[in-house]
Amino acid sequence: MRQALIMGNWKMNGSREEGVQLAKALAEGLNAGSQEVAVCVPFVYLSDVRGALASSSIALGAQNVADQAAGAYTGEISAAMLADCGCKYALVGHSERRSYYGDTNQTVASRFCQAQKQNVIPVLCVGETLEEREQDRTFQVVDEQLDAVIDAAGIEAFANAVIAYEPVWAIGTGKTASDEQAQEVHQYIRKRIADRNPSIAEKVQILYGGSVKPDNAKGLFAMPDIDGGLVGGASLDAKGFLQICHSV
Numbered sequence: 632m633r634q635a636l637i638m639g640n641w642k643m644n645g646s647r648e649e650g651v652q653l654a655k656a657l658a659e660g661l662n663a664g665s666q667e668v669a670v671c672v673p674f675v676y677l678s679d680v681r682g683a684l685a686s687s688s689i690a691l692g693a694q695n696v697a698d699q700a701a702g703a704y705t706g707e708i709s710a711a712m713l714a715d716c717g718c719k720y721a722l723v724g725h726s727e728r729r730s731y732y733g734d735t736n737q738t739v740a741s742r743f744c745q746a747q748k749q750n751v752i753p754v755l756c757v758g759e760t761l762e763e764r765e766q767d768r769t770f771q772v773v774d775e776q777l778d779a780v781i782d783a784a785g786i787e788a789f790a791n792a793v794i795a796y797e798p799v800w801a802i803g804t805g806k807t808a809s810d811e812q813a814q815e816v817h818q819y820i821r822k823r824i825a826d827r828n829p830s831i832a833e834k835v836q837i838l839y840g841g842s843v844k845p846d847n848a849k850g851l852f853a854m855p856d857i858d859g860g861l862v863g864g865a866s867l868d869a870k871g872f873l874q875i876c877h878s879v
């Protein structure tokens with residue numbers, strides 16, 4: 632049985648005070664359950680939010696991590712720094728990083744490896760654009776995104792990683808993949824891992840992301856290969872995000 636994981640991605644939103652208040656509201660409102668909850672917070676607020684979550688089970692995550700270990704990389708944040716700030720998770724290859732900031736499958740693979748070297752669990756984001764889906768290239772794109780990391784890190788690395796399937800056309804657009812559309816790709820991803828290592832495939836958590844909301848979370852999370860969600864916009868509202876967390 633895989634543990635459900637619900638992860639909020641705050642993106643570049645909020646102030647220090649808003650982040651702390653949101654974290655406190657989540658810590659207070661989260662019912663004890665079998666699911667794990669995490670929030671991916673802007674780098675500069677990690678320590679504040681860590682403090683606000685101190686007495687709760689909610690884990691801390693970052694939204695990106697450097698593809699290098701340390702050194703002259705102005706503006707970058709290393710995996711060691713994230714570990715130092717108490718991060719359990721780091722997103723790698725979010726579609727906004729891929730499309731606006733030049734992340735490639737290779738740099739994403741390097742970020743993934745750097746995170747794991749510091750015991751920060753990488754959350755590998757994969758997913759196709761609308762154009763790629765319309766060209767029937769969804770599986771090919773997901774294969775390329777997964778394979779770059781498998782080639783760099785080895786399939787065994789997925790024993791300690793999370794995958795998030797996020798169709799780019801569903802992120803921040805209000806368009807959610809149907810439960811069946813999402814399940815089809817999740818099942819495909821699990822099979823691709825299983826072809827190399829069935830026991831890792833059975834254990835790896837695959838989250839769905841793309842306009843998850845309180846009213847669609849239950850259906851998505853009920854799918855057999857969907858192990859939780861990566862939630863952007865709806866994670867900024869404590870009440871709504873808690874409702875999503877309680878939908879597993």
Ligand code: PEP
Pocket residue numbers: 640642797801802803804805840841842843861862863864865
């Ligand atoms: C995301 O940022 O990963 C995401 C899925 O955003 P949203 O829920 O707003 O679509």
